[in-house]
Amino acid sequence: MRQIAIDEDVFSYLEKNAIPYTDRQPNDTLRRLFGLNRAKGVSADAKAEGLRPFRGKRPKTRLSELIAAGTLKEGQKLILYDHRGNPVPGIEAFVRGDMLEWKGATYSMSALAKKCLREICHYQSPEFQGPRHWYTESKECVFDLWKKYLGEK
Numbered sequence: 542m543r544q545i546a547i548d549e550d551v552f553s554y555l556e557k558n559a560i561p562y563t564d565r566q567p568n569d570t571l572r573r574l575f576g577l578n579r580a581k582g583v584s585a586d587a588k589a590e591g592l593r594p595f596r597g598k599r600p601k602t603r604l605s606e607l608i609a610a611g612t613l614k615e616g617q618k619l620i621l622y623d624h625r626g627n628p629v630p631g632i633e634a635f636v637r638g639d640m641l642e643w644k645g646a647t648y649s650m651s652a653l654a655k656k657c658l659r660e661i662c663h664y665q666s667p668e669f670q671g672p673r674h675w676y677t678e679s680k681e682c683v684f685d686l687w688k689k690y691l692g693e694k
Contacts (some may be wrong), residue, residue: 555571
């Protein structure tokens with residue numbers, strides 16, 4: 542592994558964009574920001590540290606990565622759409638890292654979509670795919686933005 546020197550501004554940027562418990566080293570943050578984390582399995586650094594690959598549920602969307610890529614902005618308004626593709630009146634949330642802020646509380650996209658769709662639209666599906674229900678003001682689906690970010694079409 543090669544070593545490089547970076548100035549304080551660059552290191553501050555890395556710290557600001559690091560994801561706790563995911564980015565263990567500055568190199569992890571750089572790999573994520575540069576889109577080099579696409580390979581499955583464990584990196585050589587992780588193997589050297591004895592880390593195992595994450596075996597939990599893969600996040601459908603990471604808002605923080607879309608922010609870092611310039612696709613979304615911190616504090617940007619997202620609008621909830623129902624299962625029929627119609628906006629739910631009055632349900633707007635704001636991007637806060639990987640979460641959404643609504644009425645002073647933070648939620649995952651799925652949890653907030655589930656809560657609002659059940660309480661307001663009386664939608665009782667057992668499965669919610671939150672990123673598919675959230676849209677930008679320009680009517681772009683967050684899930685579609687994520688697929689585009691990953692290079693999927």
